[in-house]
Amino acid sequence: MEIREALRTTGAVRAFDGTPVDRRTIYDLLDTARFAPSGGNRQCWRVVVVEDPEKRRALRDAYLPGWYEYLALSKAGLVPFAVVNDLDEEAAALRDAPAMAAHARSGPGGFAEHLDEVPALLVVLADLRHVAAMDRGDGATTFVGGASVYPFAWSILLAARDAGLGGVMTTMVRRRDADVRAILGCEPHHEVACVLALGRPIARPTKLTRSSVESFATIDVVEGAPLEPA
Numbered sequence: 713m714e715i716r717e718a719l720r721t722t723g724a725v726r727a728f729d730g731t732p733v734d735r736r737t738i739y740d741l742l743d744t745a746r747f748a749p750s751g752g753n754r755q756c757w758r759v760v761v762v763e764d765p766e767k768r769r770a771l772r773d774a775y776l777p778g779w780y781e782y783l784a785l786s787k788a789g790l791v792p793f794a795v796v797n798d799l800d801e802e803a804a805a806l807r808d809a810p811a812m813a814a815h816a817r818s819g820p821g822g823f824a825e826h827l828d829e830v831p832a833l834l835v836v837l838a839d840l841r842h843v844a845a846m847d848r849g850d851g852a853t854t855f856v857g858g859a860s861v862y863p864f865a866w867s868i869l870l871a872a873r874d875a876g877l878g879g880v881m882t883t884m885v886r887r888r889d890a891d892v893r894a895i896l897g898c899e900p901h902h903e904v905a906c907v908l909a910l911g912r913p914i915a916r917p918t919k920l921t922r923s924s925v926e927s928f929a930t931i932d933v934v935e936g937a938p939l940e941p942a
């Protein structure tokens with residue numbers, strides 16, 4: 713597939729037909745994605761392909777609380793877990809999360825409730841011993857550090873697209889990081905970057921909703937003139 717077309721049309725896929733994704737296929741996706749860039753070319757990524765049904769269910773259970781919290785925060789009109797959020801406002805909104813969970817339990821469930829059933833479930837980790845975090849600070853989280861692993865994760869999704877598969881990058885499990893670390897046997901130097909769900913899509917997104925270049929690119933300063941094509 714032509715790269716421009718792939719970049720413009722590879723949307724999140726959360727519904728899969730039942731076709732299994734075998735290890736050979738996953739191997740091939742990773743064999744392509746490993747050419748992603750990383751700081752100092754240190755290739756800090758690790759991937760755990762989660763096959764064991766018990767571990768899959770445990771990962772789903774680690775995903776769900778964050779998902780219901782996300783729904784509760786969205787319902788309250790907040791950007792869920794934005795680092796600049798007012799924490800008191802968040803706490804008030806989060807009181808709705810158990811109701812969200814109860815509502816979900818009373819229905820058939822969606823992607824989140826059935827995460828354990830997706831054809832392929834990959835956890836992408838970063839080995840912090842190989843991450844140059846240029847913005848590292850005392851006790852501060854690093855924003856730059858993730859840039860050494862997320863291009864790799866995105867490359868897996870693009871490679872999946874090329875192989876006729878689809879998928880989605882997810883991060884909800886980070887609300888239950890300790891659980892995930894225990895499930896996977898992480899060492900202290902491992903950071904959970906994301907969980908990828910992959911499979912053969914039931915349907916492809918037809919048109920992705922994205923803002924125009926003019927809305928986010930400016931000249932010289934943040935509030936400068938918008939970058940326009942001519």
Ligand SMILES: Cc1cc2nc3c(=O)[nH]c(=O)nc-3n(C[C@H](O)[C@H](O)[C@H](O)COP(=O)(O)O)c2cc1C
Binds near residue numbers: 722823882885
């Ligand atoms: C860093 C990151 C975290 C994400 N986390 C989740 C997630 O936890 N669950 C989920 O269903 N989708 C998640 N997504 C997928 C986004 O919701 C999706 O890319 C976005 O809404 C655009 O959707 P579209 O491709 O269908 O237009 C995440 C995407 C990124 C890049």
